[in-house]
Amino acid sequence: MSDISGKGEHDMKTLSTSAEDDSGHEIGIGDVQAVGLQKSFHLWSALGISFSVTSVPLAIGTYLSVSVGVGGSPVYFFGYVVSVIFNLCICASLAELAAVFPHSSGQLYWTSQLAPQRYARGLSYLVGWLTAAGYFFWTAATFLITSELIFALVQICHSHFTPLAWHYYMCYFAIGLWALLPNTVFFKWYPLFLQGLVVYINLGSLFILVLLLVRSSPKQTSEYVFKDFVNQTGWSSNAVVFFIGLLPGLTAINGFDSAAHMAEEMSEPSRQVPQVMFISAVASTIAGLPMILVYMFCITNPANLLDPLGGQPIVQLMVDSLHSLPLSIIGTLIFIICFACASITLLTTFTRIWWSLAREGGVPFSKFMARISDSSQLPINSIIFSVVACSLIGLLELGSATALNAILGSAVLCIFFSYAIPIACSLMSKRSAFERPHYFNLGKALGTALNLISVVWIIFVFVWLCFPLYLPVTMDNMNWAVLACAVVLLISGINWLIHAKTEFHVSRSIQRG
Template sequence: MSKSPEKTTTVISVDQQDDISSINDGTAKLEKRFSLWTTCALQYSLICSPLAIGTFLSTVVGVGGSPVLIYGFILSSTMGLIICCSLAELASAYPHSSAQVYWTYCLAPKAYKRVMSFTAGILSCAGWVFACVSSTYVASMFVVSLAQMYNPDYVPKTWHYYLVYAAVVLSGHLLNVFLVVALPLMTDFLIAIINFATLFVIITLLVKSDPKRTGVFVFKNITNETGWSSDGVVFFLGLLPSIASVCLFDGPAHMTDEIEKPERNIPLVMVISNSVSVIVALFAAIVYMFCIVNVDNLSAPLGGMPIVQLMYDSFNSKALTTVGVLCFIFTFIGSSYLYYCSTSRLIWSFAKSNGLPFGQYFGQISNKLKSPVWALTFVDGISIILGTMIMGSTTALNAVLGSAMVCVNLSYVPPIACLLYNSRFSFSPFVRFHATGDAAPAVLNESKGLPYFSLGKLGMPLNTIAVVWICFIMVWLNFPIYYPVTTDSMNYACVVLGCTLVFAIITWFAYSRKHFDHNTEIKHF
């Protein structure tokens, strides 16, 4: 009789995993300064879903209207949580700050480990950098909208937005480099601001907005101004706000080196923070829809921010609107700082394995500052460069912003698909995570022989749904919203994705093909 999987599997202890997490050139390592709840606060503040969904109201107005936003959010957030749980299980089995890069390397067939892991790394890094640009640009729009509200004759120039944008990037760089010890405190402050802002905006809207919209407007009437004849097409085109409002599920995994017992705590952070985000954001979205006083004003809102216009119209008070806008400004500037933090950890970890050129610099931690200074400089420098598109083509800028969701979601496919392939689509949780073939041994709970966070028999079907859903939404995230399609209305996210892949090919053959390798860390088991 053959031995059971439990008897043949190598179980890695928590102490061994702590050794793995601290590999870092032998010079310095990141300090474990985050707790479970502080990291939950970081992820919740990063995506700030109940406030973020308000920034898409002008998009929703003509692309399906309120029903598409509400029902689309329920669909996309449900699928998003399935993706989140799939990634959380991987984060528990293979805790590492490079997340899907490392997971793919551990699970992919031997002949394809390096190239698949590298591809996941480039997509992930690109998506997070694009997300940095997006969050910072939104923060600059809130600042300009406040100036415009107090100066009705003021017509903002594109370079005004860029100056604010650059100021946010530079201040975030200084904070992440020199005051990294203050990051946990800042996340606590941001949570307080976000909770206050959410309650303030929702309660004030419900009290002050008059007249309110009917249930028919919110839940039934579809508005189609896209030019596409099918409401079904419009429904899927209207998913972008929902997908972008609850996203970046891998964020906590990039903080693996800065939290105790990551194999236990990181999956909990992923599930808890994103589940709370979904619930609160759905409630906020419904309130926003009921409290729209003037739909037409959302098409050309103050400073380009529809949520500011909504508050201005509904509150009927400049003082109350100012309080709301200031909350949004603090939230999105703080969120941008956290984006730089998480992205730099991803770049640092990827470069540490020579996935990027100049890995000897980007993969370093400053002995004095205890921060990945070079990786932060790279992230913020790229953000400053990409931000110059604010002064150029709006179409190109929108393509970069939309590409964040495209690249990050695509980077989730390789590790989940490799887990399915390696386990031969088995329902058995023991087969899924007991090293067979080319897979690396997982970090397992010694008493159960499973990862500390396990989906059990639901793992295979949930993983399958996650991969199919990501492939499905790739079509719509790259689909033109308006018809007929012109050079101005074209969705250029696919072009940005193509450029990202071209960069990946050049980097692979010029450098990474000879140098990229996670194998030294796996051997450390």
């Protein structure tokens, strides 16, 4: 196995100025040409990863449990719209960064290029750990949701069966092994699988949409969907309820950087990465809106969603609304396949983040984690570590489902935090890195405005994501997201003192005073 240590000695060169490649396309500032990884992904396969990471048309249904008592349908719909508008500002800001600095380290590398030189190394290290933690939690959450959907299907077919915690964990572990295979043994066919996945998600969503519209009766009124505010949270202010109910939209249109971590496996990353980021976000936004409306209009028994089959309200909705066991089974299978595939793509993203952080010396056993297999040209050690780590955190399900769900809820906090730092650094440097010609050029005025809106929005929602959904606060409903983020910071701090303080290195192609 070849060793990519991450101290600037690996087979990669960084271009400090813009240029053109042999085909005449512009190469972004800081564009990378990595020898270690094979160029396995192109525009459509990378789009398959980015689109399926969130799988918005289907995944948005899994947030029904949040909306039922937290504002109801109006918050679910209008909260999605508000969140999407501001999240697209973040996406545009990050896409421009990816065009200028295409690199598999994503926001870690962007921070190293944009932060004041005195703070670049420390901030880059922090961003790297926040990004890795966010996708680690997100990957584990997808494993869990998939296992819940599977046992919801079992309960549809066998209503008297009650799954135990260890049932969920064994299924959770099996999903991890399933996600491992396309990322290793069957990686040769992975890009083709990703192209088909985009088609599957959209066709599956269309099938669910038509099925619910045809079969559900009676449908909800427009007043229920757009006006009937439901506050069962214990919070006296409806404004507070609206803001804490933004979670579906914040989570659904997110993960913009997933394509950025594939940069060194794409032939033209300075163009393809920002294209994938923005196309995926816009497509997800458009696909999510009609699905939300269909879900809301087709709820026939809102009370059942508070205690749904398998913990998944979308399954309960289909059972209540489709009035058919075979159709409910088919609909649930569509969701199971979607989330099983999303588990694969999220594992891919997490492994590339962990590998790139290891390459820079930012994790324990960095040299081991950063190795590329000579036979497969894949970071096998990082891939196996990722599956093992996700499997270990899943053990919390055996002791406390509340604890695991609370930790996984911190994924959005970590990822948003990792977005805010490079965008803020861009503003502090007065966008000087964007003065040279580059693809996806927002321009000085628009770029500054979008960067500023993004940072303010992230700070704003960061506060609300730390609020508990329900009062009075108990051990069961407490929001543990801040504690989970604190644990991430603690672990990264310990690793810094023991290992990374001397080993962590990030190259800087642009020198600043």
